[in-house]
Amino acid sequence: MSKRSRTPRRLLMAAATTSVLTLALAACGSSTDSGHSSAMPGMDHSSTPSPSASDDGMASMPGMDTASTGNGLAAAQDGYRMTSPTADVPADRSADYRFTVTGPAGKPVTDFTVDQTKRMHFYAIRTDLTGFQHLHPTMAKNGTWTAPLAALRPGTWRLYASFTPATGSGKGKDFVLSRTVKVSGMPMTTSLPKASGTTTVDGYTIAVKGDLMAGMAHRLTATVTKNGKPVTDLQPYLDTYAHLTAFHQGDLAFAHLHPETKADGDHGGPALTFHAEFAQSGNWRLFLQFQTGGKLHTAALTLHVN
Template sequence: MNTPSARPLSHPLARRWLLASCVPVLLVLGMALTVPPAPAESARSTTASMPGMPGMPAEQAGSAGGLAAEQDGYRLDVATAGLPSGRPTAFRFAVTGPDGSPVTDFAVHQTKKLHFYAIRTDLTGFQHLHPAMAEDGIWTADLAALAPGTWRLYADFVPNVGAHPRELVLSRTVTVPGEAAPVPLPAPTDTTTADGHSVTLTARPMAGAHQLTATISRDGLPVTDLQPYLDAYAHLTAFHEGDLALAHLHPANAVNGDHGGPTLTFQALFPEPGNWRVFLQFQTAGQLHTAALTLHID
C-alpha cells in the first residue's frame, strides 16, 4: 500500500492559520504548503496499538509501529516538509478526522492529550514533547534545535470517540537543511548513565514478547526515590534501527508517591528483531533524566 500523500489542512480556521503563520517559513525554505510523499515514509501501514498480553492490562502493553501518516481515517497533517536548522522552532500540525476537519476532542492518556516524539534517522536527537492545542485543533510542538538531516515526527493520541477509544500513533518525515553528519549507532549494551545515575536494562524473551527490567542506582547505591512521571515511575521509548518503528511503554510497578525504584519491570511487544535505540526517562527531585542505550532483540 502506498503511503498517502499529504493534503493541506482543510478546516477554515486551519487555512487562516496557515496563511498567517506559515508564509514566512515557506518563503525561507522555498517549499510548498503541502507535504509530498517522502522517500523515507514507510510503504506499509502499521498497527499503532498492540494487544495486551494475557494477564496484563492493555495500558501496560507496549505499542509499536507508527510509520503511517494515516490510519482509520485519521491523518497527521503538517504545513511544511522542512524545518530550520540549528535553532528552536514551533512546529505546527493537526490531526484530521474521517470528515477531513481537525480533531479537537482527545482523551487524556498518560496524563496528556497528545505525546509528540522526534528522532533523526540515525536515531539521535530524541525529543519527547507535550504540545499545546488551540481551539481550532492546531497543535504547536516547541522543538529544540534540530541538526541537519531527515527526521521522523510522531503524534501519539486517543481520539475521544466511541465507547472504546483507541490509541493511534501517526508520523511523517521532515527535512532539516544543511550538511548532515550521521552518527554511528552505539553498540548494544545493557548499561548506561544519565545525570550521575547508572541504569542497567536487560531483556528476557517471554511468550512472544519481552520482559524488560531496568535497575537504577547512584554512587553505587540503589535509587528508591523515583517520582511519578506521566503517572508512572518511568517512560520508555524505543526506535527500530531499520525503519524507525516506535515502541513506547510504562513499567508495571504500582505508583506509591516518591518511592519508586530501584527496579522497574516493563513488558514489551517488539514487532521486529534487531537493534532498538532505547530512551528511558525517569524523574528524581523534580528533574527529568533521559538514559539512552542500544538494545538488541533476537
C-alpha cells in the same frame, strides 16, 4: 508493531527466565518536555558527513506519507490523518511545528482522551536514532497542535503524534501517526555504540535485564543505582516512575512501553519492570526517561531483539 503497548492488560505475560541483554546505553540528543528536560551527555559524537539526509536506508522523503504498517510509520490510519504544511525546519534553533489530526470525515479532531496526564504525546527522532525529543504540544480551538521543537541537527527527522480519540469511530483506540521533516544543512551520521549491559546518565547507573524475542511479550527490568546504592527516590513522571520509548533501526518503527508498578509518591525504584513487545527483530534504540529532584533524566539504550 501495531500501536503503543500502553497498558499491561494489552500484553501477555511471559514466564521466560530473564537474562542479561546486550545493550548499548549511550546518551544522545536532548529533549524538551514543556520546559522540563535534562541534556543527555554525548549528544555530539564524532560524526561523518552523509550524502543524503535519509539515513539508515529510510525511503520516505520529507512530508511524504508512508504506507501503513501499523507501527507508527504512516501519516494515516483507519480514516485518521496527521497533516502539516511544514516539510522543512530550520537547523540549530528552536521552531514550532504545527499539525492537525483529521478524522474519517476530513474534519479536525478536537476531543482526545487523556493518557498519562496528556492528550497528545509528540516525539522527534533523527534517522540515525539521535536527537530524541518527547514533547506535549498544545491545541488551539480549531484543532491545530503546536509542538515547540528544540534546535534540530541537519538531516531527516521523523515526528510522531500519539493520541486516543475520545469520540467518533476511533473512540478509545490508540493511534501513532508520523510524518518526516528535513532540516537544512550537511547531515552528519552517528553509528550506534557497541553493546553494553549498563550505562551512566547524570550520575545514575542503569542495568537492564530481559530476554526478548520479536512478536512475543516478555518482561524487561531496568535497575537504577547511584554510587553503588539502590535509588529509591524516583518521582512520578507522566503518572509512572519511568517512560520508555523505542525506535527500530532502519525504518524507525515505533514502540511504547510502561513499567508495571503504578507511581505512588516520590519513592520509586530501584527496579523498573516493563512489559515489552517488539514486532521486529534487530536493533532498537530505547529512550528511558525518569525523574529525581524535579529533574528529568534521559538515557539512550541500543537493544538487540532476536
